[in-house]
Amino acid sequence: PFTMMPITWERAFGGKDDPRNTKGTGLFPNQPAGKPVPLPNVEYPDQTIGSPGDRPAPASFLPLDVMHPERQKRAGTYDDKWKTERWPYYPDDLNPDFFLGSAPDQWADGYFKGGEAIEIVNMHPARQVITSRVPQFKVRLFLTRKADPKAPPEKDSFEEVPLRIDTLWLFPEAARGVAVFRGAFNTDRDDMADLRYVYLATEAMGEAPKDLAHHLEAQNKRVAAMKPVKPEIPDVNRKVNRELLKFNRVKKDIAQAKASAMGRTPVMPREPGEMAAMGRQVVAGGMATLDKMEAMARQFQEMFGWRAALDPASFAPRRAQLQETAARMEQAAAKAGQTKARLMSMKDQMKADMGKHLKANVSPENLAKAGVDPDNPLPEKDDGLGPWHRQGFPFAVACRRNLENDPALTGRLRSMGFTPRTIAASWAGFNPAPSVQEGADWGLPPGAFTIPKGLVLPRFDGKKLTRLLVLEEWPGQEAKPDAARLAPGSDAAPLWLAAPDEIAPVIVTSSELDARIMEQETGEVCHVLTLPGPDAAPPAEAAKALKAAPAVLVIAPAGSHENLSRAAPYAALSEKAQWLVLPRGAGCAQAHEAGTDLRELVFDALPPAMIGIPEDEPAPAYGPAPPRKRPAMPDIAGLIQAAQAEVKAFHMARFEPIKESMKGMEDQFRQILAKHGQDLDQIKARALAEPRKRFDQVGQEMAAHITARRDAL
Known part of the structure; x- marks a missing residue:
């Protein structure tokens, strides 16, 4: 027996060829003979089917689809004018009855x-x-x-x-x-x-x-x-606080900028051609950014029409400006290259002429007695950094250029997680082939030694090169601990990368490569120390920090120890030493490349207060929750002002001897004038009172005076 039936569009009149209800039934085909067609179950009482040709209105209590012909008649005009002026809003000629979703017989x-x-x-x-x-x-x-x-x-x-x-x-x-x-x-x-x-x-x-x-x-x-309810994405507050810790790195950045301004850091010498190439890279990056933003603007315009605030047409002038800047940079670099070449040629010619003159007019005995080499009459001034730096620094510069100019090698470091900033700060370079050196040239005992092929990690004391560490066969075998080789004469002290604050957790790694990436990820709140083993002696500064450190995390390969268990071999360094076991890989760089977030790994192992994240107050049962506490922000303006004052005082002190010398000369001149009845202050006053002469006039007078003296002689 019949019990129930759904009142749907499938039960109303229609068919696939009836746009009023393509889901319906009862629409007879044109051909006389064919399969039987079920009649509709739901009809209007005054529009029942009496013959195959009847076309009654489909009847239903359900709403009409927005694409139904009856509703589309009231939808308005969607043309280019609408797209550019009204989209995504409705067109001006929209009939409000469009929003009546039911059939007209159900309208009130x-x-x-x-x-x-x-x-x-x-x-x-x-x-x-x-x-x-x-x-x-x-x-x-x-x-x-x-x-x-x-x-x-x-x-x-x-x-x-x-x-x-x-x-x-x-x-x-x-x-x-x-x-x-x-x-x-x-x-x-x-x-x-x-x-x-x-x-x-x-x-x-x-x-x-x-x-x-x-x-x-x-x-x-x-x-x-009411109590405000703010649904919180899991760990979002923790992530915000950990991101805010990155502001601590400003302290390091300011210290580095201060040391650079005082001439206490190494400077990478750049040729005009290199500067032009770097400029081209910057321009290419800018062009790529503009292309990406223009594509995004076009996408927004398609999505939001005239409401999109970013006009795709605005990128053409920006691109033209960037191209104009690139052209000016190329011209400046070319001019600088020509000027440098001309000056170098003039210097070489002057040295050659001077040497020729000395050989022709001064005996070898007198030249030797005076300590003058006629083949090099203008030797470079000794920088006081010693022969090891003098030989090693050009080698480090060449290796750094090799790395910078090889996209595959820089890409390899980037894939391991190193940022361009870290790569540049570490002075990382690449030695493409074994390099044979003479020890005597480096201030070492005579005899040849070889610097192997591989990744070169220099180290400096101020601007003086003190160490060259080579990871042999890199990039293929960087994970092998025995693949690191020190160049003879290198400082053997372990690498120590201090945090901005004196008292901070210490992370201990076994390789310099791992130390560099750990400093990159956590250096704003953690010290990083490289020790090849537990018996290695840390530098004095590191030993002091280890005693005061609230925590010491020793990096261990995946599966080697229980995480955060006591690192007994390192107990002599610190009783707080714990293993921080990597979830994958033998070292930090490998783990990072495999997807480990080293920053989160370290921060998860440390109590928030230990890295400067305050504990939030508990939320009350009723009423608004207390505001979240955030890490203390460094006084960036104060730090910058203090650094500027220190740099200014440093440079002013360098001029004090010159000022004292000039004052002494002035006193002598004043005494000489006094003997002849003259007063220096009165002479200065008269000179200031006289009309100032133009520079070209002064030059002409000096030239005339010199010419007169020449003629007199």
């Missing part, structure tokens, strides 16, 4: 007022007739609108949005109905950020409506009692 002439009778027959499995009424109460909507985005709540306005019941959904099988109250209001933003609160209240149909003051007071009571 006005709004529901509440209390209207409802009767549903034969639409429930157990109840033949369902009777009810439209809800007999009023829903009132109130907005608290901000005066402007940053205005305080005292400046807010409180207003009501009139609501009406414009839609009624009935679900007889569930014995439920939904009355939709709808209202409209203006807003300045799509995200309604100009609204502070939205408040809903209900009132009985028969009672007198309460005024705005009553509902404002009720809203304020609710606001005062």
Whole structure:
């Protein structure tokens, strides 16, 4: 027996060739003979099918799809004008009836007022007739609108949005109905950020409506009692605090800039051609960024039309400016190269002429007695850094150039996690082939030695080169601990990379490559020390830091120890030594390349307070939660001012001997003038009172004076 049937579009008239209802049934094919077609179960009483040619309107209580022909007739015009001027909003000729989703026979002439009778027959499995009424109460909507985005709540306005019941959904099988109250209001933003609160209240149909003051007071009571709920992505607060710790690196950056300004750091010599190449890389990066942003702007324009703030056409002039800058850079580099070549040629010619003159006019004995080499009459000034630096620094420079000019090698370091900044700061380079050196040239005992092929990691004391470490066969075998070779004469002290603060956790690695990447990831809050083994002696500064350190983490290969267990072999260095076991890989660089977040690994192993993250106050049971605590920010402005003052004092002190010498000369001159009845101060005053001569006039007078002296002689 029949029990129930869904009232769907599939049960109404239509068919695949009827655009009014392609899901329906009952549409007979044109050919006389064919398969039987089921008739529709749901029809309008006055439009039943009587013959195969009948085309009644499909009947259903379900809404019409937005693409239904009846709704599209009211949708408006979507053309290029709409796309450029109105998109994504509706076109100007949109008929508001477009939003009436039901069939026209279910439209009401006005709004529901509440209390209207409802009767549903034969639409429930157990109840033949369902009777009810439209809800007999009023829903009132109130907005608290901000005066402007940053205005305080005292400046807010409180207003009501009139609501009406414009839609009624009935679900007889569930014995439920939904009355939709709808209202409209203006807003300045799509995200309604100009609204502070939205408040809903209900009132009985028969009672007198309460005024705005009553509902404002009720809203304020609710606001005062509510506890803000801010769904927090897991660990987001922890991640924010850990990111804020990176500001501590500013202390290191300022110290490095200060040392550089005082001439206490090595300087990579750059040829004009190198500078031009670096400029081309910067320009290429800028062009790539512009291309990416332009593509993004076009995508936004397609998505948001005229509302997209970024105009794709604005990138053409920016690209032209960048190209113009590139052309100027190329011209400047070419001019600098020509000038340098000309000066070098002039210097070589002058040295050759001077040497020729000395050989022709001075005996070898007198030249030897005077310590003058006629083949090098203008020797370079001794920088006082010694022969080891003098020979090793050009080698380190050449290796660094080799690495910088080889994208595959720099890409290899980048794939291991090293940033361009870390690569440059470490002065990393590449020796492409074994290099045979003479020990005597380096200030070492006579005899040849070989610097092997591999990754070169120099070390400096100030601007003096003190160490050359080579990772042999890199990039293929960098993981082997015995693949590191020191150049003869190198400083054998372990690498110590200090944190900005004296008291800080210490991370101990077994290789310099691992130390560099650990410093990159955690150096703003952790010291990093390289020790080849537990018996190696740390530098004095590191030994002092180890005693004061709140924690000492010794990096261990994956699977070698229990994580954060006591590192007994390193107990002599610190009783706080613990193993920090890598989740994968034999070293930090390998682990980083395999996907390990070294920064998170270290920070997860340390209590937050140990790395400068304060503990939040517990949230109360009621009321607003206390604000999150953040790491203390360094006084960047104060640090910069102090560094500038120190650099200024340093350079001013260098001029003190010159100033003293000039003062002594002035005193002598003053005494000589006094013997002849002259006063230096009066002479200065007369000179200042006289009209100033132009530089070209002074030059002409000096030239005339020299010419006169020449003629007199």
